Amino acid sequence: MKILTQEEEEVKGGLKGGAVGLCVSLGLSFVAQRYSQFYRNLTLPLKAFLVTSGATAACIISAERAGLNYERQKYGYYKPVIHHDPGRSALTVAKDFVSENRYSVVCGSWALAMVGSIAYTSRNKYLTVSQKVVQARMMAQALTIALILATAGLSMGDKRERKIPAGSYQWKEMVAAEERKMNKVSVK
Structure with a gap:
């Protein structure tokens, strides 16, 4: 093989x-x-x-x-342990989801914006087909740019809120995981 x-x-x-x-x-x-x-x-x-x-x-x-x-x-x-706090608000949960999946959210919203804007512009009987496609693309593009700016703002806000730099204790978690592995091997 x-x-x-x-x-x-x-x-x-x-x-x-x-x-x-x-x-x-x-x-x-x-x-x-x-x-x-x-x-x-x-x-x-x-x-x-x-x-x-x-x-x-x-x-x-x-x-x-x-x-x-x-x-x-x-x-x-390596995926760090995520501690779920039951007291988190829905806004915090949504912000965390968007910051972790920002590219999927932007691409999905672009596709939905294209479908919605095509449906919206197709009702206008005075536009030609090419004008409808251009109008739909422009609407979807405007929404996508607004969404990209919103996700950038969310990610900047996330960085400002953190008091401890991200990943500062990752090495401790990794060392503890390796020690647990070594202890399991030495016990057997």
Whole structure:
């Protein structure tokens, strides 16, 4: 059995993700072609762009995840112990979730903004299809920029609130974990 390098693992993951993304994008394209008059009115290059964008995004995301999994398997994965305080407010929980998953939140909100803005602009019968697409893209872009600025503000606020630098006690947790491992091995 050959051990793959990180680059080979990323290529393998990227190819898998690209194939899945292409299948999903093509499937959605066929469904939209059948049921959406708006989609049928789009030009062929724009439809091809939408299909390849989905496949490309899935390829990149899958390759990145494969690379991270490779690193975690090779070097281990350290996840600090999170102490859940039942007295935390919903706002604090939401801020923590957004700061930990900021890229997923921004990408998901962009996709929702595109769908919502396309639905909103498609009701205007005085705009052409290309004008509707441009208007939808601009609305989604404005919302995404506002969301990026909000997440940046949240992350800056998180850094100001901390009295102790992040990770200052990580070495103690890591040493304690290694000592527990060594004690288990020496006891046996």
